[in-house]
Amino acid sequence: MSGDLMAYETQFFGFTPQTLMLRIYIAFQDHLSHIMLVAEEAMLNKLGSAHRSITPSLVRRGTEQFFSFMKERFESLFGQIEETLLRTVLSLPKNVLLPEHQVQEKFPYSAEQFQELQDEVGRREERLKVETRAGCALQEELEEQKVVQAHLEKVLRWFDGLDSVSREEGGGNLKEGFEALTKTATKLRDVVREVERKMDQLEKL
Template sequence: MSVNPLLYETQFFGFTPQTCVLRIYIAFQDYLFEVMAAVEKVVLRKAGDLPGCALSAVQVRSSTEAFLRFMRERFDRLFVKMERALLRLVLSLPPTALLSEEFGRLRRDVERLQARYRAELGARRALLAELEVQKEVQARLRKVLHWLNGLGDVHGPPGLREMTTLLTQYAARKLCQISIQTEQQEEAGRSKDTLS
């Protein structure tokens, strides 16, 4: 008999596979002893019925014990192979089999992973919305730059003081407009996120 603790199989079946194999081994031996005892009785009865037979009970018993030793040696060799086959093919579980108590842990793991996925999805949406806002701001800044270049072409080269005043006024107006539009878009984005 091998000593290989199959703990997972023990939990699944409710008994150790080695115990099951040992019980099969003992049952075979018990059956062999019962059969040999019955054969011995039949041989003694038949030998007693034969005239001039010199078989004694001691001779029959020693022959029975010798035959039993022979059978046990053969059976032990055969049983080692049978035990390996039973433990490998019948009493072993595939790695994908789950115990009933593992379903709760697996369910919790799935829920945790789903929550993480939802959080990452929300963060991705927020980052994409922020990227869109930044693209819009960049486009507006390009327009302002283009407008400033055009302003210099129309009015000629202005003086430093005039240019500073003009730029400050224009930048203040544009920044107010951009901040108002950005706040409106963020509020619209938040309301979309809360709805989904």
């Protein structure tokens, strides 16, 4: 059998040419063996008991000798048959391309151009990763801002509610009310401090 792998032909046909030749070889031997057995049986039936000197074992020896002769002749010719078929019928011309390789014929490129494309793809992939990470960070910040905005809106609604209650109770503007509360709290703090000071003096007496 041929030692050439014929990889491109294997891709094109879907099987290795050497495998096809091996199957042809095995099929011929199988059919030759079958023919010898049929011929042997036919000779035995034809001769029958008319020729007692010709025994089944003698016919078998003759069949085996003829089979061996035919096998040797076939094997001597098969090498030539294989070489011819592999070189002509099962060998692709140089201008035949697989469908997936035809694009290279339309758009040829050098190894340097291919490397440049690979580098450009790498740069674009890295840029995409950076932009994706930045987008995720912006999305997280936006979610945080939404939470803060909702909290502020809640606080504003609370202040609006206090202002409304203050106006209904005749307290006037909420801002003025807070200023008055601040002043009162300051006065109360001063009173508490004065009380604490006097308590300390009494404890020392």
